[in-house]
Amino acid sequence: MRYSKFLLPTSKEAPSDADSTSMKYMYRAGMIRKVSAGLFYYLPYFNMILRKVNFRIRRGMEKLNSNEMKFPILVSQEILESSNRWNAFNKEMFKLKDRNDNGYAISPTNEEYATLVSNLFVKSYNDLPFSIYQIQQKHRDEIRPRNGVVRAREFTMKDAYSFHADEKDLHDYYKLMGEEYTKIFADLGIKTFPVLADSGAMGGNMCHEYMAISPEGEAEIGFCDACGYAANLEKVECKDIYSIDGTYKNKYDKIETPDAKTIAELMNMLQMEAKQFVKSMVYNADGNLVMVLVRGDRNVNEVKLANFLKATNLELATEKEIKSIGSVMGFVGPIGDLQNVRIIGDFEIKGMKNFVVGANEKNMHLRDVDACDIKCEWADMRFADENDVCPKCGAPLHVSQGNELGHIFALGKRYTEVMDSVFVGNDGKNHVPFMGCYGIGLERTVASIIDQHHDEKGLVLPMSVAPFKVDIIIVDTKKENQVKTAEELYNALEDAGVPVLLDDRSERAGVKFNDFELIGVPIRVTCGRSIENGKLEIVRRDNGETVEVEIANAKDFIINMIKNY
Ligand SMILES: [Zn+2]
Incomplete structure (x- = not known):
C-alpha cells in the first residue's frame, strides 16, 4: 500500500472526549472516528488489525471443529419468548416492530438461533458434539457508552455454541475452549487470565471471563497470589466470619x-x-x-x-x-x-x-x-475489597482493574430444555443435549493490544497483528535514486508476500518518521542518503535497534528479521 493513497488520517492530538488510552491512540493513529455516542467509523488501519484478530480466532475455532455460519441479526419476539429472554435484557436490547406490528430484537447474543440450528441437524448421539460459530456485528443499547470501542453500541463478536450428549463432554469441550482462548490472546500479544464470573442474563451454572489487566479496565477482579483464585469482584464471595455479640436489648x-x-x-x-x-x-x-x-x-x-x-x-x-x-x-x-x-x-x-x-x-x-x-x-451482600481474604484459601485478596475480552459459559440445559431439543441416545431413549456458549469481543481485543503495546510515541504492534510488517520511508521524494531503490524493494517484498507500507508522500522526513512510530509498524526501512554508499538503514520499532544493510541483501535480511522478530 502506498501511503499517499492510504486513508490514514494521523494526528498529534486526540479529541477531549477520547476517554481512555486505547481510544486516544486509536484516534491519533487514524484508526477510528466517532459518529455519535458509542458509534464509530472504522478506518482502514483499524479494519486491517481487526481482520488479523478475526483470522486468528477463526483458526482456533476450526481446531475445535466449530462450523462457521451466520444467523440473522433480527430475532423475532416469538423466538426470544420461547426461551423467556424477551424481557431478560432489560433496556440493553434494541427492539423494533415490522409493518405488521410484529416484535423483533436486534440480537445481543444468539443462544436461541444456535439451539434452533442444533434442533435442525442433531438427531442422535452420533451427531454430537456439535459446534457452530459466527463472527458478526452485535448491538447493545448501552446506558453510557464509554472507553471508545470498548463499550460501544455496535461491536463485533465471535459467538460459538456447542451441544453435547452429557455434562462431562460439555465440561471437556469448555476446558479445551478456555485453553484455546488463552492461546488466541497470547498469539495476539495480550496477557489475559481466566476469572470466575457471574452468568447474569445468560443463565447456566459455570462461566469464566478472560480478563486483560489494564489500569483503566472497567471490570474489577479479585485475585489471590497464593492459590491462583481469580474472580470478577461482583462474584468474589465474602465469608460469614462474624457472629452477633449479645442478645436483643433495644437500648438505642x-x-x-x-x-x-x-x-x-x-x-x-x-x-x-x-x-x-x-x-x-x-x-x-x-x-x-x-x-x-x-x-x-x-x-x-x-x-x-x-x-x-x-x-x-x-x-x-x-x-x-x-x-x-x-x-x-x-x-x-x-x-x-x-x-x-x-x-x-x-x-x-x-x-x-x-x-x-x-x-x-x-x-x-x-x-x-x-x-x-x-x-x-x-x-453476603457486598463487594469484596483489598482487605478481605481469599474465599478459597484464606490468604490476602488483591483487587485489580481489567477488561473482559472473552466470556465462556457452561449453560447446561438452560436453552435446550425450554426449546424442545432432543436426541436419541445410545440407549435408544430421548435425551436433552447440554449446551455451552463462548464469546470474544473483537474491538476490545484490539483495544487491549494497544493498551499492552504502546509507548509515548505511539503503538508498538506485535508482528502477529501488524497489518504492515515494513514501512519503507523515502526521505526525499525529489531524489530519483531514493524513489527507485524504495520502489524496487517495495515490489520485491510484496512479491515475496510481505505486506509493506511505502511512504511516498512529499512530506518532510520528520513527519514520516513520527507517523511510523505512531502507527507502530514493526520494521522501518529508510531510503535516504546512505543509499549513495549502497546501503539502507533498517530500524526495529520495539527496541530501536538500527542496522545498515547492503541494498542487494535488504529483501532477504528483512524476511529473516520478520521471522525472528
Ligand atoms: Zn487463595
Whole structure:
C-alpha cells in the first residue's frame, strides 16, 4: 500500500472526549472516528488489525471443529419468548416492530438461533458434539457508552455454541475452549487470565471471563497470589466470619438529624466515620420490596442480591414504595414498625456495635444500635475489597482493574430444555443435549493490544497483528535514486508476500518518521542518503535497534528479521 493513497488520517492530538488510552491512540493513529455516542467509523488501519484478530480466532475455532455460519441479526419476539429472554435484557436490547406490528430484537447474543440450528441437524448421539460459530456485528443499547470501542453500541463478536450428549463432554469441550482462548490472546500479544464470573442474563451454572489487566479496565477482579483464585469482584464471595455479640436489648437513642439523608451529610453532622453507619437500601425486586443493609462505606452488590433473591429485575424503590413499607426516603432503617418488606443484612453487620441507622421518621436516626437489635436474614451482600481474604484459601485478596475480552459459559440445559431439543441416545431413549456458549469481543481485543503495546510515541504492534510488517520511508521524494531503490524493494517484498507500507508522500522526513512510530509498524526501512554508499538503514520499532544493510541483501535480511522478530 502506498501511503499517499492510504486513508490514514494521523494526528498529534486526540479529541477531549477520547476517554481512555486505547481510544486516544486509536484516534491519533487514524484508526477510528466517532459518529455519535458509542458509534464509530472504522478506518482502514483499524479494519486491517481487526481482520488479523478475526483470522486468528477463526483458526482456533476450526481446531475445535466449530462450523462457521451466520444467523440473522433480527430475532423475532416469538423466538426470544420461547426461551423467556424477551424481557431478560432489560433496556440493553434494541427492539423494533415490522409493518405488521410484529416484535423483533436486534440480537445481543444468539443462544436461541444456535439451539434452533442444533434442533435442525442433531438427531442422535452420533451427531454430537456439535459446534457452530459466527463472527458478526452485535448491538447493545448501552446506558453510557464509554472507553471508545470498548463499550460501544455496535461491536463485533465471535459467538460459538456447542451441544453435547452429557455434562462431562460439555465440561471437556469448555476446558479445551478456555485453553484455546488463552492461546488466541497470547498469539495476539495480550496477557489475559481466566476469572470466575457471574452468568447474569445468560443463565447456566459455570462461566469464566478472560480478563486483560489494564489500569483503566472497567471490570474489577479479585485475585489471590497464593492459590491462583481469580474472580470478577461482583462474584468474589465474602465469608460469614462474624457472629452477633449479645442478645436483643433495644437500648438505642433516637436523635435528630435535620436534612441529613446521605452518609456524607451524617458523617459531617455527627462527626463519625462511614464505618459507624449502616446503610439501608430498598429495592423493588420483580415487584417485591426488599431492604438490604450494608456498612456505611460499602455498596450493595446487586449481582449477589439478584442471585440471592433469584430476581430478574432489580430497581431502587421509589419514594412512594418506601412510604408503603412505613418509612421515609433518606431515613430508612431496619428497626421499627415496617410492613411488606423483606430485610437482608450483609454478614459484616453481624460483627458491628454502636452504629447509626435511619429511624423511619423524617429527620431522625437511631444511635448506638447493635447487630443484636436487628431482626433480619443474613447473607453476603457486598463487594469484596483489598482487605478481605481469599474465599478459597484464606490468604490476602488483591483487587485489580481489567477488561473482559472473552466470556465462556457452561449453560447446561438452560436453552435446550425450554426449546424442545432432543436426541436419541445410545440407549435408544430421548435425551436433552447440554449446551455451552463462548464469546470474544473483537474491538476490545484490539483495544487491549494497544493498551499492552504502546509507548509515548505511539503503538508498538506485535508482528502477529501488524497489518504492515515494513514501512519503507523515502526521505526525499525529489531524489530519483531514493524513489527507485524504495520502489524496487517495495515490489520485491510484496512479491515475496510481505505486506509493506511505502511512504511516498512529499512530506518532510520528520513527519514520516513520527507517523511510523505512531502507527507502530514493526520494521522501518529508510531510503535516504546512505543509499549513495549502497546501503539502507533498517530500524526495529520495539527496541530501536538500527542496522545498515547492503541494498542487494535488504529483501532477504528483512524476511529473516520478520521471522525472528
Ligand atoms: Zn487463595
